[in-house]
Amino acid sequence: MRVFQVTVPVYGGRKVPQSQLPKFAMPIFNQSIRRKIVGIALGLIVLMVITSILSMVMSSRVGHLLDELTNRYIPAYGDLARANVRSLERALAMRRMVIAKTQTPPDEEGYASRLREYRESDALIVKEAEGARKLINAIIEDESTPSDNAALGRIDARIESALSELRRELTEADAKLLRQLEAKDFAATRDTMVHVDALRDLFTQRVDAIRSDMLAQVFASTAQVIRHQRQAIVISGVVTALAAIVGLAFAILVSSGITRPVRLLLAGTREVEAGHFDHTISVSTKDEIGELAAAFNRMIEQLRRNERIRETFGRYIDPKVVQGLIDRPEVAVDGQRRVMTIMFCDMSGFTSMSEGMTPRGLVKVMNHYFTVMSEPIRANRGVIDKYIGDAIMSYWGPPFIEEAEQAQLACHAALDMADQVPALQKQLPDLLGIRAMPAPCDLRIGIATGEVLTGSIGSELMMSFTVMGDAVNLASRLEAANKFYGTRILISQATAAALGASLELREIDRLAVAGQSLPQPVFEVMGKAGALxxxxxxxxxxxxxxxxxxxxxxxxxxxxxxxxxxxxxxxxxxxxxxxxxxxxxxxxxxxxxxxxxxxxxxx
Known part of the structure; x- marks a missing residue:
């Protein structure tokens, strides 16, 4: 017997010499697997927290810059733009005043209305310009964000100069123009208008230049935000990559202390995979590896037992029978009485069909027929007991399924089998390489429910786990009765009672089959409930x-x-x-x- 050993530094109260220890028994790896995994997790969590903090700091910085751009730079530029618009509105109001006075007769009401617009525009120009200056000064005073304070200071001074100098001259010229309009000195008014237009053009040019410089500052701030954002992304990526590398290295270092002893278990597993169940692993540790080795040994013992059982019951047809007898081997020896549902299925016209076929063609047809008809039985959790010529015997019931659902599953399987008949009739000529089958094929199915004896029948060389009883005989007779009544699926009274209203049934007759003296109602399964x-x-x-x-x-x-x-x-x-x-x-x-x-x- 081959033995795989897993050891620890202390065993049975005696220290093992360092030279005799496996390489993986280093002190750093002497902790339990749980502690190793928790250590890896904690390390990765710490790295993740550091990465998150750096990302939050960088994101906060970018957010602060975006806030300044949104709440200061752009609004300041907007105030300057609106001041320029107000100046144009003021000039338009002045021209309308001149037009109102020079009309014949003068439009005094229109003149007064335009005069109000003129004075309101003048106040709004001052308001918008002062708003821009206030925002610019707020940017300059905020030391938490980088900005070109010198350029912003020059813009502030130029706004103040435009308001104090040019606008003062423009206001004086406008006042002179108003006096001339009141005096109806229209010749002097025209000369003054030329001077006012020149001053206003100069004011507009200066405001446009200031706006252009302010727009450049907005673009510079936007570029700064984008640069910081890219920087934050790069730094976060680098820190994340470093955290991943450090975490991976740490995980590899710790996990290597786990994988080395596991390789011994892997070697034993490969022996089991090869079918060698005589190899066990020596358990010499008290951690999870030792528990795993003990469980491995128990598994090997169970595999030995299952292998013996499979050798005993490997001659049965249906895999569910083998597995069921492995789980409950006493059933094979003692036998039990159970209520089960039995099905017999036969191919009608088999005798006449087989007469016109070669043995090879007949085998091919029967193999395909059994394959197609067995699938619905397996799909509905039935157990195929045996193939008898062209007939199939199957059953449903404990211990393979619950007793309450056996009749319904059997009848659903019968309906599914009947649904396969049209396709089967088309496939069989192709299998034989002929135009048409020598005789039509169809199904006859009989189903009965009742108490039967389940157990192993046979010899020492070959055994069969099968069912015996009146229900088996009745199902076989009902299958044959289909030929007499021209039906496809006939079921017994007990089966019909177990179905309830889950399927559409038709009572066919009260029938006493051969071998039974008492008649009972028999029913035809017509289809699923509500589908007729x-x-x-x-x-x-x-x-x-x-x-x-x-x-x-x-x-x-x-x-x-x-x-x-x-x-x-x-x-x-x-x-x-x-x-x-x-x-x-x-x-x-x-x-x-x-x-x-x-x-x-x-x-």
Missing amino acids: PQEQVSLRARYAEGLAAYRAGRWDEARNAFNAALERVPGDGPSRTLLTRLEQLQANPPAADWDGAWRMEHK
Whole structure:
């Protein structure tokens, strides 16, 4: 037996010499795996906090610059622009005043209105200019942000000069113009207007120059914000990369102390993977590695046990049977009585179809048929018991599924199998390389629910976990009864009772199959609940009326009802069967104590 060892510095109260220690048993790695992982996490958290703090500081700096740009630079430029607009509005109001006075007769009311606009514009010019100066001075006084204070100071001085000098001259000229208008000295007014226009153009030029310089300062501040933002991104990226590198290096250093002993476990795992279950790992540590080694040894023991069980039960067909018997091996030996649902499925026309095929073609068809029909059974959690010629026997029930859902799953599987028939009929000629099948193929399915015996039957060389009982016999007989009634899926009364209203059913007859003396109702599965076409619903109603009249001996009434059913669905097998039977009963009336049941004497 190969042994893999994992050791620690102290074992059994005795110190192990340093030369005999594995390389991974260094003091830095003697802590538990939990502490190592927590240490890595704490280190990464510290690095993350440092990175976040730096990012916050840089973002705060950029935010402060954006705040200054938004709340000071841009509003100051806006105030200057509005001061220029007010100056133009003032000049326009002056010209309208001149026009109002020079009209014949003079528009005194218009003149007074324009005079008010003129004076209001004058006050607004001062207000806007002072607002710009106040914001510029606020920028200069704020030492927390870098700015070209010298250029801003020059702009402030130029605004003050424009307001104090040029505007004073312009105001004096405007006052002179107003006196001339009042005196109606229009010749002098024209000369004064030329002088006023020259002063106003000079004022506008200076304001435009100031605005241009202020706009340059706005652009400079914007460039500064962008530069700081890029700088913050670069610094954050560098710090994040450094944190990642340091954290990765630390994680590699610590994790290497974990991975080295784990490699011993990996070597043992590879032995198990190769199918060698005789190798165990010597447990000589008390940390998580030691616990893992102990669990590994327990796993190997369980694998040995499962391997023996699989060798015992590996001859069963369905994987769920093998797994179920592994989980509960006592079932295979003792056997149990359980309520289960049994299904028999047969291919109709198999005998005539097989006569015209070569053995190779027949095997190919049957393999494909079994593959297609087995899938719905497996998909609905059924267990395939065996293949008998062209028939499939399967069952549902404990311990593989709950008893309450077995009937519904079995019938859903039957419907899914029936849905595969059209595709199967198209596929079979292609498989054989012929134009058409020599005989049509279809399904006959019988389902019964009842108490059966489950257990292992067979010899020492070959065993089968199967089910036996009256329910098995009844399901087989119901499958054969489909041929007699022209139906596809027939179920027993117990199965129908377990279904409730989950599927659409039609009572076909009270039938005593071969091997049973007591008759019972049998039902046809027509489809899923709520999915029946209207003609099928009408067919079921007419058939039920005919069946009731038939059991009461009202032959004419029964014949009319069955004929009405055939009008709804021509070719309905049960209706045709009961009509044929009516002819026989009318020719040979039953006994007085007839119970309305039909007894099948043959399989």
